[in-house]
Amino acid sequence: MTATAYGLIVDVLTNKFGVEEADVSPDVTLKDLQLDSLAALEVADVLKEVSGVAVDDSGFRDGTLREIAQGLEAQMGESA
Template identity: 30%
Template sequence: MTGSVATMIIEILTGKFDVPSEEVTPSTVLEDVEVDSLALLELSLILEKRLGVSIDEGTLSSAQTVSEAADVIARLGDTAPAAA
């Protein structure tokens, strides 16, 4: 799931936040593409809606890489109750 989350984050950054696609890779640090606290909140809300997970404030940080942020979000999805 991490790979698909990373791809989703990159798509959001390039589509919603108009970051040039050549500037965003899984190793890109979010603050390097000017993702500030407001953008992090918006990114979190978009990911919550798309993935059906709850992302607490402070879970994502502009110091994280795209891959690190995706790992955190993927773990949130992994902790959802399993269907019996």
């Protein structure tokens, strides 16, 4: 997991969804952060906007932020 993908996720969660940075770590899920399934889809949409790549949102809510970052990195690598 690169700092870039994870940092992008943290930035989106804290600045667009009001999540406290202290609550964010690589091993928490969106569910742990009290974001419901609709919010998870919104997070995926925002990540798509800011990264410029299609984000696979399957399992997004239950995956850890580490797993989401790894998936985002894979998608970014495929579009490069």
